[in-house]
Amino acid sequence: MRLLFLFAFVALLATLAHAWEKEDHEIFDLVSALEAAEGKGTTFYSWIDVPPTATTAEIARAYRKKSMVLHPDKNPGVKGIQERFARLGVISAILRNAEGRKRYDFFYKNGVPRWRGTGYYYERFRPGLGAVLVFLTILTSGLHYIIQRMNYKRDLARIEHIIQQAKLTAWGPKLVPAESRRKVKVNLGGPPRYDAEGEVINGKSIDMVVESNGEVFILADGDLIPINTSTAPPPAISKTWFLALLSSLFGRFVPRKASASDADGEDAGTGEDGETGTDSDMPELEYPELNGNGSGELKGRPVAVKTAGGRRRKVTKRR
Template sequence: MRFSRLALLCVFGALCVFLTTVSAATTTWDKDDQEIFSLQAALEKTEGKEANFYKILGVPRSAAFNDLKKAYRKKSLELHPDKQGGTKEAQERFERLGLINKILRDDRRKRYDHFLTNGFPKYNPSAGGWVYSRFRPGLISVVLLLVLLSCGAQALVIHLNWKRDVRRVQILRKAALVVGLGPRYAQVLAALRQHQRASASGDGPAVPSTKASLPVIKEKKVRVPLAGFVDLPAEPNPSTATAADWDEHERAVKKAVSDAATFAAAQAQQGGQPPRTVEMLVRSAGNTLDPTARSDRDVVEVLLSDPESGDWLPFDEASTTPKPDLMRRVWVATLISNATGGGASSSASTSSDRPDEKATSSAVEAAANGTGAKRSKPGKRR
C-alpha cells in the first residue's frame, strides 16, 4: 500500500503541475501580429482557406518590391468598388487589399512569412485571444495518462522485485546443492536427470562415463550462507552433459565457494558478526521414474527450515516465487476491488498466487537471525 499511496500522490501532483502550467501559458501578440491574424482570418473566410496575401496579388513569395507594386496596381483597378457595384463586400475587399499591400512593403512582411510557414493562430473567445489550434488534452485524458504511467511504473517495480527474488532463490538453492552434494553436484544431477529421461523413454539408463554407477542422493541437512555462492558457474546444458568437462566445472565451483568464504570472513571481521546462514535439507525427490509423477519434477528436492513452526518448506521457484499477476497487483486494481467490496477476495487470491513466499521469506530471515523454534525431524513436510 505504501507504493500505492506514493503513486496516487505522484498522479495528483503531476496533474496539478500540468494544469498550473497550462493555465499560466499565455502568449502575448503585439498589435502588428494581431492585425496580420485578423486580416488572414478575414481573407480565408471570403477567399477560401488556401488564400494568402501573395495569392491575392498573384505573385510568388519571393516577389521583389517592384513586382509587388505592379501587382497591387493591377489588382486595385480590378477590385475597385466602382467596378464591383459599390457594395459593402466590395469596399471591404478593397480595404483588405490596401492593408495587404502595406504589410508586404515593410518589415511586417517577415512576420507574415513566418506565420505563413509555421501556421496562423485562431481567435478563441474563451481563451481571450489568438491561440494555436493544437491538441490540448482534457482533464480526463491527462488523468488517464497519469494513471497508466503510474500503473506501468508499479508493474515494472513488481516485476523487477520478482526477478530479484527468483535470482535469490536460485542462488540459495544452488548453494544448498553444493554443500549437500559436493563440488561435483552438477555432474550428479546431470547423471540422474539423464537416467530419468532415458528410462522414461525406454532407451535404458545412460550416465556420464566418469560414473561407474548411478549416484544416490542421501538426505542431508546443511547450513548455507544466506548470500549463497554468487559466482558459481552455470550448469552444463542437459543435451551436452555427457561431453562436459566436469573437472573444470568442479574447479570453478571450488573457487566460487572459496571466494565466498573469504568475502564472508572479511565482512565478519569488519562487522564483528558471523555471516548469516539458513538451515536447509537436500534429498532425493523420490521415485522420479514413476509414470504417474509430474513430468516437471526434478530428481532432487531442496527444503528450507521454518524456525517458527519447525516444518520443512519446499524451496524452489515455482512454490516460493511464482510469477505475479501484474493486472491484479497494480494500485488501480486494488482500489477498484476495495471500492466494490472485493478487497478480501482479492487479498486471498493474491495470497494463493504466492502460497509459500511469505512463509519462506520469514523462515529465511528468522533462521538468519537465529530466532527459530525447535525444528522437526528431517523429512517432515507440511
C-alpha cells in the first residue's frame, strides 16, 4: 500500500512537472537569478519599483528610469552590471506582455515551485555519465533495501504463523504446554492438490517438533532445525545489490588470510596418522521416533539438531 502511494505521488509530480512550459522555465530562471543578485525576496515589481497593479505605461516609465541607473556606460568597471542591465530588459519585456505578465503573476501570488521537473534540471546542469550511473546505483539500491524490508516483514509474519500453528496442534486451543516434546504436522497452506485417485490434498505440510519449553523445530531428514524470529534474514544496506557485488568481487580477487581459528581447526581435524578427519568419521546419531501409542509424544532418545554454525547438539527428553 505504501509503495502504491509512493508511485502515485511520483506520477503526480511528473504530471505537474510536465505542465510547465518553456516560458515558465524562463521565469523560474529569472526569479532565481534576480534573488541571487539583488537579495532574497526581490520580485520583478519591487526591483523595477512599481506596484503589482501598475499599468503597462507605468512599467515602461519605471523601466526607462531604472535602465538609466544600470546602464553599463554610466557604471564603468562595475562587476556584473552587464548581466543586471540585460536582466532588466527581459523582466520589463515580460511585464509589458499580457501573456508573460499573467504567467508571472501566477507564480508571484502562489510562489515558484521547488520541483520544476527532471527535464528542467537536466537542461541546466547536464549531468555526466558518471553522475547518472551514481544516481541510478543509489536509486536502485534504495529500492532494493525497501524490498528487503517488505520481504523481512512478510517472512516474520509467516514464521510467527507457523510457530503458532505448531503450538496449537501440539498443545491444543488453550495452548497449555505439554510435559514432553511432541511431533506434529503443520499445514503450510497453498492451493489444494489432488492425488492419483482424485482425493483432495490440502496444501503442503511439514513435520515439526514442539518442546515443552516452547521451542519449535522443523523435522527434516531426521534433523531438528530451530525456527524463530531470528530465522528470517534481516534487511541490511550491505546486502543491497551494489555493495553485495563489491563484497563478492573483493572476496574473489583478494585472498583471505588464514586466521588462528582456521589453523586450530586444521590441527584438530588431523589424526595421529596424519589423516584428516571428515564428517563421515563421526558416529551416527539416533533420530526421534513416535511412541507406539500414537499420542504424538517423542521418545527420549538423543536427536541431531542443526544450528546456524553447521554443528550439531544432542537434545534429550526432559524428565
